[in-house]
Amino acid sequence: MKPRIGIVGNMFTGDSTIFYHNHATYTFQGNIDAITKAGGLPVVIPIQSVETAKDYFENIDGLFLPGGQDVTPTLYGEEPDPLLKTTSLKRDEFELALFKLAWDSHKPILGICRGMQLINVALGGTLYQDQSLLTRSVIVEHDQAPEKLGNVATHEVSVKPELQDILGKHLLVNSLHHQMVHTLASALKPLALAEDGVVEAVAPSDPGRPLLGIQWHPEMMLDKPEMVAIFQKYMTFF
Secondary structure (H helix, E strand, O other): OOOOEEEEEEEEOOOOOOOOOOOEOOOOHHHHHHHHHOEEEEEEEEEOOOOHHHHHHHOOEEEEEEEEEEOOHHHOOOOOOOOOOOHHHHHHOOOOOOOOHHHHOOOEEEEEEEEHHHHHHOOOOEEEOHHHOOOOOOOOOOOOOOOOOOOOOOEEEEHHHHHHHOOEEEEEEEEEEEEEEEEEOOOOEEEEEEEOOEEEEEOOOOOOEEEEOOOOOOOHHHHHHHHHHHHHHOOOOO
């Protein structure tokens, strides 16, 4: 039986005629396609109360935390900066509850963009609330211009040996985030870095733990074999 990968959905709460003025639970098709291509069975989990997390968790084999809103800064001990964008504390708390269950039970965890950042926060790390708050000698634009497609690579990352078998030493990636890891949690180690020092991929310091975090969006570049290989790497945890 294919591993059931729980993808935490997002919630559209705006007003749109597309949804007949209703709210909607969704995930991007790339998340579904990526897990399917890698051999898993994607299962979308709606954002619910923390109390329901265990019920959902018992019906999945692995957890996928995808991209989305900024992580609420009070969760890592900071007040909101004026540069902070939209947050969802309900989503944060629900995903943190699912993460704790997966971490404690050693179920495989995948985090993409916001998902990687939330993993870092869950394990005691912190974030830059905006890329402009990072002091750096080299400027890399991480918040990809909205007029560019998400499948367009905009900067290079240097890859550590642990991922070079699937990504090579250097990789061109897309970039759709304005927040990034500040203090990396002690339970994590970096697997890829941008030229300005921003952490672009993480794994547990304990090699026995099944977890992978990616800062860019490989699910938007599935025409590239190395991007599909990221999800296949995750599936080797099962």
